[in-house]
Amino acid sequence: MTTKPIPAPAKKRTSIGSRRNPEAEAAVLAAAKDLISERGYAGFSVDEVARRAGAGKTTIYRWYPTKADLFIAIYTAERSTFVPVPDTGNLVEELAQYTTSLWRFWASHPAGAALRGLIAEAQGTPEALSALRDRFLPDRTADVRRMLSGAAARGDLLSDEVDDKVALWVGFSWFKLLVGELHDEGVIKSVMMQIAEVRRNS
Numbered sequence: 001m002t003t004k005p006i007p008a009p010a011k012k013r014t015s016i017g018s019r020r021n022p023e024a025e026a027a028v029l030a031a032a033k034d035l036i037s038e039r040g041y042a043g044f045s046v047d048e049v050a051r052r053a054g055a056g057k058t059t060i061y062r063w064y065p066t067k068a069d070l071f072i073a074i075y076t077a078e079r080s081t082f083v084p085v086p087d088t089g090n091l092v093e094e095l096a097q098y099t100t101s102l103w104r105f106w107a108s109h110p111a112g113a114a115l116r117g118l119i120a121e122a123q124g125t126p127e128a129l130s131a132l133r134d135r136f137l138p139d140r141t142a143d144v145r146r147m148l149s150g151a152a153a154r155g156d157l158l159s160d161e162v163d164d165k166v167a168l169w170v171g172f173s174w175f176k177l178l179v180g181e182l183h184d185e186g187v188i189k190s191v192m193m194q195i196a197e198v199r200r201n202s
Contacts, residue, residue, distance in 0.1 A: 068128035
């Protein structure tokens, strides 16, 4: 049985003072993406990222104070390229198209593993939980919130439902990510129809 060789450490990169060296930062993110893809959250360490990138661990911690910050950087680096935001005027279609693109991005890119790592890290440290709740979620749910708010402006749903519907969308999508069911795209449209449904007063 053959085993995958361990990547050799990269040549040590020089610092340029307090400014980030773009080459070094790119190397750190590339090493982090490869490592999270290969070993998942349990096998991820800043020590190994530093070794592969040829960067000092203290430098990485200066740029990314916690593993959560590094996971967020991995996630956000290419997401906008892979996940377009539709604008069709039909909320169900917008949510379904967007969710499908996002799931495919999670399944095919290190960002999916990075998000799982971020969620796991948030269960263990208050700093990571704060990063997830206060920095990651508001930015990463902005597209869905914009679609729902647009539907509310058109009168397709009630404006006071938007927050709850964002939470429902996050819960559904993250559940599928965490249990490894991103291939189950057939359920997306029916769940988006439920999320888009206007609440009726009894």
